[in-house]
Amino acid sequence: MTTQLSPQLRFDGFVVGASNRLAATAARAVAESPGTGYNPLFIYARPGLGKTHLLMAIGHAAQVINPALSVEYVTLDDFVEAFHTAVGAGQGDTYRRRFAEADILLLDDVQFVAHRRETQAELLRLVDQMQTSGRQIVLASDRPPADIEAFDERLLRRVAGGLVIDIAAPDYETRVAILRRKAEERQVAFLPGVLEAVATLALESVRELVGALNRLVAFQSVGDAPLDAEQARLVLGVRTIASDVPDAGGPEPDATAVEEADASPGSTPAADEAPADEFGEFLSEVADTLTRQVEGWRRRVEEAVARWEGQGYRTARLKGLLARGVDGDPAEALSSFVSDVETLQAMQAEAAALAADLATDxxxxxxxxxxxxxxxxxxARDGGAPPPAPESVWVFEDLVESEGNRVALRSAREAASRPGEAYNPLVIVGGAGVGKTHLLHAIGNLLQAAPGAMVACLNAQDFTEELIEAMERERITAWRARYRRVNAFLLDDVQLLAQRERTQEELYLLYNHLVELGVQLVFTASGEPGEIEGFEERLASRMSGGLVVHLPAPEREVRQAVIERLLGARYDKADAELVSYLAGRPAESVRAVQALVQRIEAAADARHTEPDVALARELLEGAAPRAPRPAPGVRTSGVGA
Structure with a gap:
């Protein structure tokens, strides 16, 4: 349920400027002396300005200074979800102890505690416990605590008693420094003035800066020469793409060491001073020895019962030993019990990797x-039926590269060749019918070709319907596991998730889980994520954090290739003059081109002739009809008129 600290999000990767210097300084102070200074530390800023980066940097730095420190990072949504699951499983107290006993707790997205009275009560209890025991708690939110709706006054006072600090949008100098650092990390060189030109644009977050940089990298990689400053402005245009520095995360299961303490041998009784017959003395010694043995193994079993019950395990087997007794040393029975506990712990860790709430069963x-x-x-491994795979009929070989779609197609190939590394996520934006779905499935088929790959590729509407069905059947955990085990996740038409809060929440959780594992994510949308009304900012910000590419209306060479393919699939030879004529007509989408060809074919079928440019002109321009001619080369279904 808790997320592993991302190795990339450390202090040495955090560019400090005037807008974030105080927050960075306070974060370093907390990492160096947790629980002694600013406790709690509350950092707030708009999405994409580095809150999560600072939280994880605190955890990394503190563990470098003291490797023995236990650090827990968790988002509020994950915290709430896992808490409810733990309570339902009768493990509420164990769950509470886990966080209360952490040396440093990093709690992200605290703004979602609004109107959650039960969660606020738990958070208040947790803050009090950690402060009392000298443990550090750091919280992050997209707004100051006073602006969180229905925020408990007691919790507000606790937070105010520590340090509340904000991160503002970076100034010009900081933006330049960030762009140079990210370009260096990507090992990409730009001409002088290019990054400075990007820094002058009205970009409101670090995520937007990195997204703009990704777009420049993609365009420069397909060009013959490096971009200059003016070309960079043209590439980004007035609709500069929003971006994100992906927050990664993944579950980090606990491993409990299993030990058994050996009982110390009993002492030898003193001999009776009064004389007794030899046989009586023998019986007395035997009885004393048996008593010591029984007391010894009972003590060991009782200690084992107390220990494992304290950790939440059922001990009916050990209590059975106490009830019926054992012959000789109980070490074998205890060893067998410990072995079974270790087996359960291994399976629990695997379940946690599939879905956090599975591990609390x-x-x-x-x-x-x-x-x-x-x-x-x-x-849980099965997760029901396998996730929907990409349609095999949509392949890259059928896509035609043009000047307008070159960046999108080459970036898609790059993402498929280096999944999770090149552009993650990749977001394909375009109007209806321009080929987004074709490109999405083509990427999926390239990814599917890898040995053992499991690629999920589906429409956003189907994703929502699956979620609803899982909720109705109370199979939400298995449904989550179904998608958390994939090697790539491709979602078509994400704009259909607008106003669907629960589906967006599930996608947000899945996104963070898969990014942490390095899984490639690809989305298509009718507009840029940040411009979709009813689409959560936290999702839009993350989607825009990789690379957003645009698919334009099909250009002439694309239209010509589509027309040749359609006519060639039905006729012996496509009429070159007809192809040229139809390709010269503007079309807003590939779908419109297909409809145009189908219209010409239908007219030719009605006249039992082969389509040509004269027929096309007649239909499309109202030209005078001409006498029909036979079409021996037409391949029909064989059904007569």
Whole structure:
């Protein structure tokens, strides 16, 4: 449920400027002396300005100074979801202790605590416990605590008692420094003045800066010469693409060390001073020895029961030993029990990697029910039916490169050749029918070709319908696991998720999980994510953080290739004059080109002739009809008129 600290998000990768210097200084102070200075530390800023970066940098720096420190990073949504699951499984107290006993707790996206009274009560209890024990808590939000709706006054006072500090939008100098740092990390060189030109644009966040840089990298990679400053402005244009520095994360399961303490041998009783017969003395010694042995193994079993029950495991097997007794040393029985606990812990860790709430299921707490845990895990691995795969009919070979789509197509190939590394996520923007879906599935088929690859490729509407069905059947955990095990996730028409809050929340959680694992993400949309009304800013910001490319209306060479392919699939030879004529007519989409060809073909079929330019002119321009001629080369279905 907690997310592993991203190795990229450290202090040495955080560019400090006037807008964030105080926040960076306070964060370093907390990392160097957790629990002694600013506690709690509350950092707020608009999305994309580096809150998550600072939180994770604190965790990294603190563990470098003291590797023994336990650090937990978690978003509020994940915290709430896992807490409800733990309470339902009877593990609420164990869950609370986990965070209360952390040396540093990093809690992100705190603004979502608004109107959640139960969660605020838990957070208040947690803050009090951590402050009392000298443990550090750091919170991040997209707004100051006083602006969080229905925020508990007691919690507000606790936060105000520490340090509340903001991060502003970076100034020009900081923007230049950030762009230079990111270009250096990408090992890309630009001509003098290019990055400075980008820094002058009205970009409101670091994410937008990095997205603009990604666009320049993509355009420069397909050109014959480096971009200059003026070309860079033209590439970015008035609709400069918003971007994101991906927040990565992934679950980090706990591993519990399993130990057993050996009982110390009992002492030898003193001999009776009064004389007794030899046989009586022998019986007395035997009885004393048996008593010591029984007391020894009972003590060991009782200690084991107390220990494992304290960790939340069921101990019916050990209590059975106490009830019926054992012959000789119980070490073998205890060793077998410990071995089964270790097996459960290994399965629980695997379940946590699939979905955080799977790991809290009670099935992982009963060492006498290993088969049940194995069946549960197998079901979780399966996650129901495999996720929808890309359609095999849509391949890259059928796409025609033109000046307008060159960046989109080459960037798509690059993302498929280096999944999770080149451009992640890749967002393809364009109008209806321009080929977004074709390109999305073509990317999916390239990714699917890798050995053992599992690629999920589906429409946003289908994603929502699956979620609704999973909720109705109470199979939400299995549904999440279904997508969390993929090697690539491709979602078409994300604008259809507008106003669908629960689906967006699930996509947000899935996004963060997959990015942490380095899984390639590709989305298509009718407009840039930040411009889709009813689309959450946190999602839009992350989607824009890789590379946003545009697919324009099909240019002449694209239209010509589509027309040749359609006519060639039905007739022996496409009429070159007809192809040239039709390709010269403007069309807003590939779909419109297809409809145009179908209209010409239907007219030719009605006249039992082969389509030509004269027929096309007649239909499209109202030219005078000409006498029909036979079309021996037409391949028909064989059904007579």
């Amino acid at each position: 009670p099935v992982f707490r009963d060492p006498d029910a290993i088969p049940g845990a194995e069946a549960f895990l197998a079901k």
